[in-house]
Amino acid sequence: MVRFLGNNGLSGSIPSQKSETLTTIDLSYNFLSGNLPSWVNSRLQLNLVANNFTFNSSINRLLPGLECLQRSFPCFRNAPRYANFSIKCGGPAMIADGISFDVDNSTLGPATFNISSIRKWAVSNAGLFAERPIQQYVQNFAGTVSGTNTPKLYETSRLSPGSLRYYGLGLENGSYTVRLFFAETGFPELASQSWKSLGRRVFDVYIQCYNILSMLHQGTRQLRDFDISKEAGGVNKAIIRNFTTNVTGNHLEIHLFWAGKGTTGIPTTGTYGPAISAISVAPNFKPSVSGLPQDNPKKKKHTALIAGVTIPVVALALILIFSILYMKREKEEDDDDDDEVLLGINPRPNTFSYSELKAATEDFNPSNKLGEGGFGPVYKGTLSDGKVVAVKQLSVASNQGKDQFVTEIATISAVQHRNLVKLYGCCIGGNRRLLVYEYLVNKSLDHALWGQKDLHLDWPTRFNICLLTAKGLAYLHEESRPKIVHRDVKASNILLDAELCPKISDFGLAKLYDDKKTHITSRAAGTVGYLAPEYAMRGHLTEKVDVFSFGVVALEIITGRPNSDNRLEDGRVYLLNWAWTLHENNQLLSLLDPTLAEFDENEALRVIGVAFLCTQASPSLRPSMSRVIAMLVGDTEVGNVTTKPSYLTDCDFKDVTGDYEDKTDTFMDEESQKSNASDHSSNGIKSKNNTLSGLNDQPMLSPVNVSGFRESIGEGR
Structure with a gap:
């Protein structure tokens, strides 16, 4: 039995049991983690590349090299060893066109991978040739390719029925030329006038420079609907395609993918899918690592003369180097200490150099500045490969900010979901700490709701933002292992892409906890207006803290106003108070943003009802995020709410960071003000609400809207 489950976004661990008849399993390019189960053995066809598994010595012996092919591609990461690689696909080692090609004659199957002995390159295959009695993954050609x-370079070709990937590992970052060698040797000449000559092999070619934990790992499509014989002008004719690409993550991926086009039964059943004869990758720069071309033997006779001239120069250079090293010793020690911060993060994140990010942002030009929060400024940047990113700088003055920086890296590196912002990598060295995120053109939700007037947020869009935000939180609470509580869910930490699809961002305050714990006692951190009462008052932390915040955000989305606005009359200053008053007067639809020309009344009432349930004083009365999703889509009835939501509306602190007239106050001591990691998204603006990151100085809470705390004293979830 065969199971192909690759590239499906699967997370969690592999089941501890399997059917005895299941012998071929492809689980590549998912987000599976943990230890491999005991049933994994060498008799299985098993492809587990591009996941997040934990390895031990026995697994390393059983599946050699797999630890190098996880999503972080850790082997020689940030310590490159190579600057080129060449592969004779499906055949023996040889020298051709002045290039030394490595052997690639291992037996691949429908779900297999193989890594070279020195871990310089690897290959992964997934797919089963449909209705083909003998599965053949190498094409042998006895004729002569013109x-x-x-x-001889084209006498063999590596075949795949679906997905064939080659990887270059431990590459020095920089610009490379990729050469792909093809020849169609599977069909007879068209001139033969045989029906077998009508066969066509059509596939796509992607080249990916890895610097992001991408969901699809497709990279840049360089060739679409590529037909070897058509491009070469006939079968049995060589053709080479050259590409220039930029490696920034010490890893290069070449992906040949059959998209279901071309013929499948000519000249024999199951003849289709990509084919390639050889690959050569060479640097467009002078490398500083191995893999360099060999010196010309004719130059060796000049060695003595060159040595005599260069020894004095080298001596002077060494004196200069030692002087520089001495002066920079203290700084380098600091850099080493900072680099050690990343050692405990698995998978280890991609790292950028400061000069690389400086160039991307045009030396952090103010014209590229997207916003600034407690964490520090955020800049739009363009990397050398053309990718547009958002670069977030950590303010240098704060130790607490450093902790939040590491928290954010570790958290986002461990989770992947379409409604969570993607972290491309980081930069750390000395006092420089930066995070590199995907750039989202429509900035943050609060900006769209009450800052940017050119975005049209109609009712379907607003409802979809509510629903997809709930799905992102449900993933963090119920699918991620360990569970993650965001602790700072608010409109400014929800980003919108070009299609106005929401992505939750800013994990600087996130907490992780396992399923065995009912709650964590923690110093409260978050933003007044979105804080659950049991957490703000007692530090009682469960995922229901995020549920409360979501309820507030949902009301902000449908009303088009922030959770507090001091410019309004007394009865409407606090959103939850006003909403409850309208509920008591049977006027709930008056909550909706007056700019909405049309809306679905049933959906609107469901959102309001869900928001009331989410903001109940007792966490045990709040639904889980999965139940929130079910209620929003109408699969589950929204329960009746009889208790007024509890809402912290005021505290005896002065606003210190807000830039709107309708400001709410903040729980934040002086140090926290400097180091708060809530920068209000990588593309955002300052929030209307300020951030709480400590309760050392207990505030004097207003008696307004804090009723119901007696109900929340219990440990219910």
């Missing part, structure tokens, strides 16, 4: 001085 159009080349080295026809």
